Amino acid sequence: MNNQFSLQINAPCTENFDTFSSTQQGGFCDSCKKEVIDFTRMNTQEIVHYFQANTTQNTCGRFKTHQLKTYDHPIQKRSKLSFISGIGLAFIALFSFGKIQGQEIKNQTNTSDQNTAKLQDTTSQKNITVKGTVTDDGGPLPGANVILEGTTLGVSTDFDGHFEFPEKLKKGDVLVVSYIGFNSKRIVVQNENSAQSISMKVNLKMDSCVLMGKVAVNKVYNSKRN
Structure with missing residues (x-):
């Protein structure tokens, strides 16, 4: 039964969190144009609740090293609507992914010849x-x-x-x-x-570590045996 997930940061970020513009859940990074969630202010239950509610989104977060570990999901009973709900979430994830990709691809149809030449010069260097x-x-x-x-x-x-x-x-x-x-x-x-x-x-001088970057959430599968 799948009732656990683990957190890790595969690519730590080098930006200074203290310079970010404050948001409700952390800070806004001007480099990657994303909100960085400050998990250092959350307890275990709050972290679990966040990832339960944001399963289809990529997350950038700020953690203390001891928070990068395996967490237990509360075991929930299956309902008759679980199959229908699963299909609905799959469609939501599909359309959300398409929207994010659309935001990240820059429209270059109106780029002038002058800007194109500058881009080529920069690339050649x-x-x-x-x-x-x-x-x-x-x-x-x-x-x-x-x-x-x-x-x-x-x-x-x-x-x-x-x-x-x-x-x-x-x-x-x-x-x-x-x-x-x-x-x-x-x-x-x-x-x-x-x-x-x-x-x-x-x-x-360092007495504790704080890591920041894109969060990798790995699910842990438990055996069905008691």
Whole structure:
């Protein structure tokens, strides 16, 4: 019986939550144009209730590390309308998805030739392949995040601390390197060797961690056996 779900953040966000415009449930991020829900102010029951009511939506949230765990759904009895309700939710999810995609695709039919030329010039400058190694005093840091500042585009280091950024960058782009428990680093791209060797320092002042980013909700299936 499916009565559990787990929360995790696969792509942590590098934006500063304290600079967001306040909303009823958190803050509004100007970079991704989305509301970031502040779950650090919620207890366990409130978090469960939120995801029960928002099962068809992608959520950006702010969490304390101990809140990223598995939660139990209250067990509900099946009703005669469950099948019909399921079909209704499926249609709602389908139309909601189509609407979101429609908002994210920019209408370029009225783009002038001048703007198109500028876009091509900017694209042609992105010719730098950035790769390197992230380490601390004890050796390589596997799983460190390397994110292009102001975007959600990034990559994680492998077991040996190595990474290669998935897209070519241009001179002046800024990479933000982060790892839980360490001070983040900003690397300004100048050439292919800009991020060749990145050394991270432990954040001695940090007594707790707060993570922010798109939430991955994974359902946990229990055995039917008693």
